[in-house]
Every structure is written in C-alpha cells, then in structure tokens.
Amino acid sequence: MNRQPLRLAIMEATRILEDAGVASPRADAELIASHVLGVERGRLPLVPLVDPPVVEAIRQLVMRRAKRVPLQHLTGWAALGDITVDIGPGVFVPRPETELLLEWGLKLLKGREYPVVVDLCTGSGVLALAVAHARPDAVVYAVDVDPNALAWARHNADLRAAAGDTSIRLYSGDVTDATVFAELDGLVDLVLCNPPYVPQGTQVPPEVAEHDxxxxxxxPGGGLEVIRHVVAAAARLLRPGGGVAIEHDDTHGKAVPALLSARRVLTDVVDHPDLAGRPRFVTALRTVGSAA
Ligand SMILES: C[S@@+](CC[C@H](N)C(=O)[O-])C[C@H]1O[C@@H](n2cnc3c(N)ncnc32)[C@H](O)[C@@H]1O
Structure with a gap:
C-alpha cells in the first residue's frame, strides 16, 4: 500500500470545500481529517503519512461536506463550554457564538450556591448541560417544544449523567405559553435562551436551510415573536438580582434590548457582540425589590 502525505489530502479537501462555497474550508478539511484519524486537530502535523483507506474516508466525508451537510452532522458532535453533545438530523447545531452567552451566565452564577437555572428553547440540551457540568450544585431546568429536539436532549442528558454530571430536568413545553415553569416564578437565578430568531423569509446558507x-x-413577527414571550417569562421567573441572557439576530441589536428595557422589573440591559463583532445577545438583571 502506498502511503500518502496527509498534508496533500488536506490541501485537496480544502480546495474542494472552497469551490463548494463552504465558509471555513481549511478548518473543516482539518476537522474532518482529525475525525477520521481520531487525532486532535492541533496534532495533525505529527501525522505525515496516511494509508489509502484513510485518504478515501476523508474524501467521502469531504464530498458530503461539499454538498453542504453541516460538519457536526458528519462528525456527530458539537462542543459548548467544557462539554460535547451528540448532534444529527432533527436538531439545531449549537453555534460558537452561544459560547459567550454561556460565559456570561456562568459568571453571573459565581458566588451563588445551589442556583436555579432555566434554559428556554434547549434544542440538543447543550446550554443546560454545559451549565450542569460547570456547576454541579445548580438545579437546571430545560424546555423545548419540538419532540425531535427533545429526543436528542434526552439522549445527551443521559450521556452527561452517565459521565457523572448532575442530571438536568427536561420538559416538553412551549415558551409562548404564559404559564411555562410557573411553579418557578420568582425563584430563578439565571434564564438562558437561544430561541428561533431569524426573520421568516431570510435567505440562509444550505447548512441551515436544509439541515436545521x-x-x-x-x-414570526420579524423574528421577534418567540423572544417577546421569553422576555415576559424571564421577568416572571427571575428572583431579585437574577439575570437573563437571550441570543438574537444581528439585525435586532436595538429591538431586543428595547423589549427588555420596557419591563419595569428588568434593569442593567446590555447588548453584547459575537466573536465577529455583530450584535448577538442581550442581558439584563431582575431589579431588587419590585413585583413583576
Ligand atoms: C436556535 S435553537 C437553540 C437550541 C440550543 N439552545 C442551542 O443553543 O443550540 C432553538 C430551539 O427552540 C425550540 N423552540 C422553538 N420555538 C419554541 C417554543 N415556542 N417553545 C419552546 N421551544 C421552542 C426549537 O425546537 C429549537 O430546539
């Protein structure tokens, strides 16, 4: 068997992905090679030569990625915070920008013991599970309306619990229902939410259009309808001094903070940029001493 330089296989993969319009062709080519070889991406330079079956396995995945199947559907996982979750058809692929929202939430929880945390629109469960991993003392609730997403969330919750993390409390429910988690009204330290927020009719890349x-x-409502209900839920759920973080479309850097500012019980409303500098998530605190 003629062994081949891995470097050349990655160069060829990068070219194919670039031609297919993939946003980060080199990174994706390296991550596919890393997945096939079972070697961390940073250690790929230590693998000079690979066998033809490895080259063929890389090529097969690259051809699927060139058809704009999300990388995470090919590798089967996505990372957030210090955990990974399983990902595949039927569930939203967690995005790197959500990392900053998680960081804000974990910072808010510093110094609070046994905090109560709610993840609205949990999808794969990734935010709730990342919090449960970072804060084993937290009581973490999560909800989603989509049974397919909930099946992935249950699967991931079982995996994380088997790995030793504190179990999360996962529910089927609609965040536009004014009674969602009503039993937690005034008791929650942190509400996290990455809701659906893209205005209907917006053109999105094939990875999103065909796979999320x-x-x-x-x-609906120009992308704001679910967020309106999430803001109302947060105002109701948070305990005095508790905090909320909501991800939003980059065109909503003013509209979403305005929704929070309009609530008498929410204060310190701040909008935050994502890693590319675009408006991406808003945070606010529950005032101390007034009723919702
Ligand atoms: C953008 S995904 C976020 C998933 C996950 N939190 C993440 O960051 O990867 C939004 C999730 O909200 C759920 N969802 C949409 N409308 C909802 C509603 N009205 N009530 C509850 N969940 C909803 C979808 O099923 C989807 O799983």
Whole structure:
C-alpha cells in the first residue's frame, strides 16, 4: 500500500470545500481529517503519512461536506463550554457564538450556591448541560417544544449523567405559553435562551436551510415573536438580582434590548457582540425589590 502525505489530502479537501462555497474550508478539511484519524486537530502535523483507506474516508466525508451537510452532522458532535453533545438530523447545531452567552451566565452564577437555572428553547440540551457540568450544585431546568429536539436532549442528558454530571430536568413545553415553569416564578437565578430568531423569509446558507429544523431557526413577527414571550417569562421567573441572557439576530441589536428595557422589573440591559463583532445577545438583571 502506498502511503500518502496527509498534508496533500488536506490541501485537496480544502480546495474542494472552497469551490463548494463552504465558509471555513481549511478548518473543516482539518476537522474532518482529525475525525477520521481520531487525532486532535492541533496534532495533525505529527501525522505525515496516511494509508489509502484513510485518504478515501476523508474524501467521502469531504464530498458530503461539499454538498453542504453541516460538519457536526458528519462528525456527530458539537462542543459548548467544557462539554460535547451528540448532534444529527432533527436538531439545531449549537453555534460558537452561544459560547459567550454561556460565559456570561456562568459568571453571573459565581458566588451563588445551589442556583436555579432555566434554559428556554434547549434544542440538543447543550446550554443546560454545559451549565450542569460547570456547576454541579445548580438545579437546571430545560424546555423545548419540538419532540425531535427533545429526543436528542434526552439522549445527551443521559450521556452527561452517565459521565457523572448532575442530571438536568427536561420538559416538553412551549415558551409562548404564559404559564411555562410557573411553579418557578420568582425563584430563578439565571434564564438562558437561544430561541428561533431569524426573520421568516431570510435567505440562509444550505447548512441551515436544509439541515436545521425550521422551528429552531425562524420566528414570526420579524423574528421577534418567540423572544417577546421569553422576555415576559424571564421577568416572571427571575428572583431579585437574577439575570437573563437571550441570543438574537444581528439585525435586532436595538429591538431586543428595547423589549427588555420596557419591563419595569428588568434593569442593567446590555447588548453584547459575537466573536465577529455583530450584535448577538442581550442581558439584563431582575431589579431588587419590585413585583413583576
Ligand atoms: C436556535 S435553537 C437553540 C437550541 C440550543 N439552545 C442551542 O443553543 O443550540 C432553538 C430551539 O427552540 C425550540 N423552540 C422553538 N420555538 C419554541 C417554543 N415556542 N417553545 C419552546 N421551544 C421552542 C426549537 O425546537 C429549537 O430546539
């Protein structure tokens, strides 16, 4: 068998992905090679030569990625915080920008013991599970309306619990229902939410259009309808001094903060940029001493 330089296989894969319009061709080519070889991406330079079956396995995955199947559907996982979750057809692929929202939430929880945390629109469960991993003392609730997403969330919750993390409390429910988690009213330290927020009719890349569930991506009301209900839920659920973080479309850097500012019980409303500098998530605190 003629062994081949891995470097050349990655160069060829990068070219194919670039021609297919993939946004980060080199990174994806390396991550596919890393997946096939079972070697961390940073250690690929230590693998000079590979066998033809490895080259063929890389090529097969590259051809699927060139058809704009999300990388995470090919590798089967996505990372957030210090955990990975399983990902595949029927569930939203967690995005790197959500990392900053998680960081804000975990910072808010510092110094609070046994915090109560709610993840609205949980999808794969990734935010709830990342919090449960980072804060074993937290009581974490999560909800989603889509049974397919919930099946992935249950699967991931079982995996994380088997790995030793504190179990999360996972529910089927609609965040536009004014009674969602009503039993937690005034008791929650942190509400996290990455809701569907893309205005209906927006053109999105094939990875999103063909592989993310539409219910996870698009929202009526110019993309704001689900967020309106999430803001109302947060105002109701948070305890005095508790905090909320909501991801939003980059065209909503003013509209979503305005929804939070309009609530008498929410204060310190701040909008935050994502890793590319675009408006991406808003945070607010529950005032101390007034009723919702
Ligand atoms: C953008 S995805 C976010 C998933 C996950 N939190 C993440 O960051 O990867 C939005 C999720 O909200 C769910 N969803 C949409 N409308 C909902 C509603 N009215 N009530 C509850 N969940 C909803 C979708 O099923 C989807 O799983």
């Amino acid at each position: 569930p539409p219910v996870a991506v698009f929202a």
